Amino acid sequence: MADLKSLEHPTLKVPYEILNKKFRTAQKSLDREASHVQQAARELESTISGGNVRARDITSLLGGMVEKLQVLKRKAEESISEELAASNVCKRRLEHLKERETLTSAGTVSQGAVNQWKRKRLDRMMVEYFLRNGYYNAAITLAEKSDIKDLTNIEIFLTSREIEKSLANHETSKCLIWCHDNKSKLRKLKSNMEFNLRIQEFVELIRSERRMDAIKHARKHFPSFEDEHLDTIQRVMALLAFPIGTEIKPYKALFDETRWDTLIEQFRQENYRLFQLASQSVFTVALQAGLSALKTPYPLMHFTCVFLY
Structure with a gap:
């Protein structure tokens, strides 16, 4: 065990x-x-x-x-x-x-039943691996075919996918709702997800030349983060004095579109932490352990099957 x-x-x-x-x-x-x-x-x-x-x-x-x-x-x-x-x-x-445990501790062990349990376990690991890597249809199909949907976390990843899609479309509303719904847990985890979202909203207002709206946004949302992020807030507020195409490094980085990708990755990791999921899938961990334990140059999947079975 x-x-x-x-x-x-x-x-x-x-x-x-x-x-x-x-x-x-x-x-x-x-x-x-x-x-x-x-x-x-x-x-x-x-x-x-x-x-x-x-x-x-x-x-x-x-x-x-x-x-x-x-x-x-x-x-x-x-x-x-x-x-x-x-x-x-x-x-x-x-x-x-x-x-x-029941199968292995019984007086007469049915190898077929044990193998069936191990196959189901491997399928669960594969479903999680597919979900983490964005192969949602493959994960759902495998879960339904193996009748293990209740044993997987598909719903969590599907919800996560919707939020990631909205962030990829430069929308913050769904992620902010997620932050609000999990506010107490995120506070315990000392997450700054909501703060980074508010900063991005501020940046986008400046990018669209709505500087007065950006000031109103800052007055409404930034005060609650002053105790921990005052330096960052001061640096972000300085964007009001710079054009969008500025080449000055600290401010040029704030206008970088890749910040949305950073937000997506941060949300993904925060979601893992929220549900106490490891940053790596169980399948990946099992595979790495199998590769470390075995020295024979068998194909990749054979390593996995040997370790799991």
Whole structure:
């Protein structure tokens, strides 16, 4: 089980992080709806205690309270359903990993069953490798053919792909929404993703000769980053005094279009960190370990199969 513990950490950690996120989101949502119900109850109580109450006023207040209770009930049911789905994914993955131990510790080991489990494991590794390298259709096809979709992180990578596409199109809105949705976790990771996005928005406003809008943008968004990034903010603000085609190095680099590629790569790495995914795929790590352990000059895939099997 040693190799399972070292290589399969993301297999369980990712769905756990998703479950944890859904729980925290649901808690905030339900707390908000519960406060609305409490407010409606206070309004009803205040109206009743005020005297000279008309029946239609009470009916209206009761109707509003019932509506808020229905919203609370609906959101609670949706949250429970989502959390159960996420917990079931955790359970299925845990059962899949425990299956290996069950097969090898049994009195009579079925080599066919063990090989089938190893093949499924290799397919999972290949799916992740395909996803990390942008072969999404191949990853989805393999996952469906091998019936391992619940054992992979396809949804995370598909969401990541949409954000990367938007950044490639010089759009920041989707990535900023992602930053907002994961604000607390990113703060713990000391991520500067949102700050870099705000800088890029500032640069693009200057590039389009909207310098007054750039100043308004800076006043709105930069103050919250002053404590940690004051020097960078001061350097960026100096762009207001330079033409777009400036050759002065610190400012020329800020106008460089390749900054968008840097943002895409940063988002990719931050997303890995968010879900505690390694910077390299498990397949790559397994392959490198196999190449290090074996000295015979067999083909590349043979090394992998020997190591995994």
